[in-house]
Amino acid sequence: MTKQCFTGEKEVSETPSNTTEETRQFYEKKLTDEKYGIQYTKLDWMPEAPFPTTNILNDSITIEQLQTILKRKNIRARHDRLSYGIFKWCTSTQPTTIFILNRFNSANKYPKSFKYRRMVLALKPRKDSLDIKNFRPITLTTCLSKIYTTILFDCAAKHMPGNKYLTTEQKAFMRGVSGCVEHHFIFDKLLSNLTGSHRLFLLMTDLKGAFDTVRHSLIDFALNHYHFPAWFKETVSDIYRDQYTED
Numbered sequence: 001m002t003k004q005c006f007t008g009e010k011e012v013s014e015t016p017s018n019t020t021e022e023t024r025q026f027y028e029k030k031l032t033d034e035k036y037g038i039q040y041t042k043l044d045w046m047p048e049a050p051f052p053t054t055n056i057l058n059d060s061i062t063i064e065q066l067q068t069i070l071k072r073k074n075i076r077a078r079h080d081r082l083s084y085g086i087f088k089w090c091t092s093t094q095p096t097t098i099f100i101l102n103r104f105n106s107a108n109k110y111p112k113s114f115k116y117r118r119m120v121l122a123l124k125p126r127k128d129s130l131d132i133k134n135f136r137p138i139t140l141t142t143c144l145s146k147i148y149t150t151i152l153f154d155c156a157a158k159h160m161p162g163n164k165y166l167t168t169e170q171k172a173f174m175r176g177v178s179g180c181v182e183h184h185f186i187f188d189k190l191l192s193n194l195t196g197s198h199r200l201f202l203l204m205t206d207l208k209g210a211f212d213t214v215r216h217s218l219i220d221f222a223l224n225h226y227h228f229p230a231w232f233k234e235t236v237s238d239i240y241r242d243q244y245t246e247d
Contacts, residue, residue: 040221049226052163056155058231061101063094069150082143108231110238114145117245165226216240
């Protein structure tokens with residue numbers, strides 16, 4: 001069990017053919033151009049979000065919350081060489097972990113030590129490793145940081161559908177909502193048209209670089225538009241403030 005607690009994982013199977021300096025310049029330009037300098041306002045066609053009927057509270061984090069999160073986490077080492085297994089199986093660490101999380105949770109601040117990140121590049125499935133654009137930048141954080149941001153995610157996951165800002169038509173990042181219904185619908189249509197006389201046309205779209213090009217100012221706009229409480233907005237803003245990343 002001790003070995004499992006500290007076992008890491010291979011982060012990347014291949015690396016770009018570009019030099020380290022070329023890779024750094026590519027991502028510095030990409031992230032600077034796409035994440036900063038743009039301010040978002042509500043477009044005319046966007047409806048006003050009604051004020052929430054229920055709001056998320058900055059309650060104390062409980063051991064039960066921590067244990068629920070640990071059940072969902074894969075047992076893998078973070079860049080601080082700690083694994084979720086330490087907190088999951090060594091239950092004597094949980095009260096101290098809860099104490100630490102609640103100390104900075106009550107201050108609505110993201111600890112400075114959590115702001116250190118390490119970036120690795122992962123090749124997208126079935127893509128050419130000679131093209132740097134085919135690599136996805138993944139930012140590794142500390143184990144405690146991931147636990148804390150998961151708690152914040154759970155808060156947002158209650159706020160959005162709980163106040164009907166999201167419906168079950170939204171499939172991505174919605175716990176307990178299956179996206180298989182649409183997949184089966186398309187599959188059935190394909191099968192029925194193999195033997196039928198109708199022609200079927202499908203238009204498939206994908207957002208280029210969706211995960212690594214979300215602008216911080218867009219996050220701020222969304223938090224304000226959907227009436228997240230002040231403590232939540234302050235904490236999320238502090239997460240992105242003064243980060244530093246090592247490659």
